[in-house]
Amino acid sequence: MARSAPRRRTPVDQIEDLILDLELRPGDPMPTEAALCEQLGISRSSVREAIRTLQSLDIVEVRHGHGTYVGQLSLSPLVSGLIFRSVLNTDQSFRTLRDVVSLRIALDLGVADEVCRVHGGHPDPTLRALVADMRTRTAAGLPFPESDGAFHSRLLSAVDNVLVRELAAAFWEVHTKVVPLLGFPPNTEIEHTVEAHDAILDALEAGDVDAYRAAVLDHYGPLTRAIDAASASTPAPASASTPAPASAPTPAPAALG
Numbered sequence: 001m002a003r004s005a006p007r008r009r010t011p012v013d014q015i016e017d018l019i020l021d022l023e024l025r026p027g028d029p030m031p032t033e034a035a036l037c038e039q040l041g042i043s044r045s046s047v048r049e050a051i052r053t054l055q056s057l058d059i060v061e062v063r064h065g066h067g068t069y070v071g072q073l074s075l076s077p078l079v080s081g082l083i084f085r086s087v088l089n090t091d092q093s094f095r096t097l098r099d100v101v102s103l104r105i106a107l108d109l110g111v112a113d114e115v116c117r118v119h120g121g122h123p124d125p126t127l128r129a130l131v132a133d134m135r136t137r138t139a140a141g142l143p144f145p146e147s148d149g150a151f152h153s154r155l156l157s158a159v160d161n162v163l164v165r166e167l168a169a170a171f172w173e174v175h176t177k178v179v180p181l182l183g184f185p186p187n188t189e190i191e192h193t194v195e196a197h198d199a200i201l202d203a204l205e206a207g208d209v210d211a212y213r214a215a216v217l218d219h220y221g222p223l224t225r226a227i228d229a230a231s232a233s234t235p236a237p238a239s240a241s242t243p244a245p246a247s248a249p250t251p252a253p254a255a256l257g
Contacts, residue, residue: 032067058073086182107168120205131147134197197219
């Protein structure tokens, strides 16, 4: 069987290899455009196009008037892509949002043992204060995304896996930005959501991993129920033989959490 030809190395590949060969780190200055042309044997236009591509991936950062630096290698391109994919929603099923929430749940459950081991037996006044703020804002009819995000970030701050923490933050950002863009009404189970955060803390402080996992699942309940209801109430795309309905039912409420 004939072997396929090796993939042609692009200027993007060459610049990535150069970053590795030079052992550059985030924030380090990159070689100048002229130096890249000379070292890689490619044209100035090829270098500029490659830099634009790498900039969009946060692999390099262009600081106008100062030069080009190795980027922070964040997950922002992933976040942007998932947000667009969710809003595009071509199959009308809220599939991407459902998948993002499933990944959040999987991450939270996957680190449950470590989180309980680190936090168990050690009450955290900051986490309790964040839940109290959620409760106060709920009583005033106000949303609490900042407290909610800070709660989950602090929970995972002790996890000895940087990628887990970054992925959790990325999925949280996608979730919180996509829900309003999809037109979900306000959460009608908001008190349940607040109390679920309290239950997470109770289990955490007791070091009870099983109770912690149960509380995590309960915490996501309002959101998963809302997505299921919204999916069920959204009509399938019209085909050539099926006329489109005059109007679609209003999606069910969603929750942040």
